[in-house]
Amino acid sequence: MASELDIARAATGLAMGLRDFCCWSDTRLPYDGKDQSATLLSRWGRGAWELQAELAQYAPLVVQLEAELWAALDVGFPGVWHYEVVEQLGWAIADWIVHHDGAPPSRAWVTATLLQLAGTFFSRAPPADWSVLRAVLLHYTADLPAVLLPA
Numbered sequence: 001m002a003s004e005l006d007i008a009r010a011a012t013g014l015a016m017g018l019r020d021f022c023c024w025s026d027t028r029l030p031y032d033g034k035d036q037s038a039t040l041l042s043r044w045g046r047g048a049w050e051l052q053a054e055l056a057q058y059a060p061l062v063v064q065l066e067a068e069l070w071a072a073l074d075v076g077f078p079g080v081w082h083y084e085v086v087e088q089l090g091w092a093i094a095d096w097i098v099h100h101d102g103a104p105p106s107r108a109w110v111t112a113t114l115l116q117l118a119g120t121f122f123s124r125a126p127p128a129d130w131s132v133l134r135a136v137l138l139h140y141t142a143d144l145p146a147v148l149l150p151a
Helices: 004-024 040-044 048-056 059-072 081-099 107-122 127-138
Strands: none
Touching: 004 040, 004 048, 004 059, 004 081, 040 048, 040 081, 048 081, 059 081, 059 107, 059 127, 081 107, 107 127
């Protein structure tokens, strides 16, 4: 079972990805600001707390997947999960919101995006681990292209 701290870390990572989107994406859209004509929050159209809650609702899924993948490996992850997967998911959610007139993505879209990011992340794992990692990822979807790990 995931600890509250693990879920809090994942929620924070998602928020950090959203922040990075505002700072570094090609849209150059600030998070908030009275003197700004357009911001992420103005596109979102709801409050800042609601945007953080939108992100945080996916933290348990992220932590569950991370724990299952960790348990499947004989050695550690091939990189830093929180930077390379969790923050990138936060970035992707922010990008979705901007390009869909403030509408949040569906849970299915977030799950598929998480699996794509995880598949890309684990493509650097030893090929001997791919089949077990792929089995974990396929537990969440039957959409083989979303997983990205060779059979």
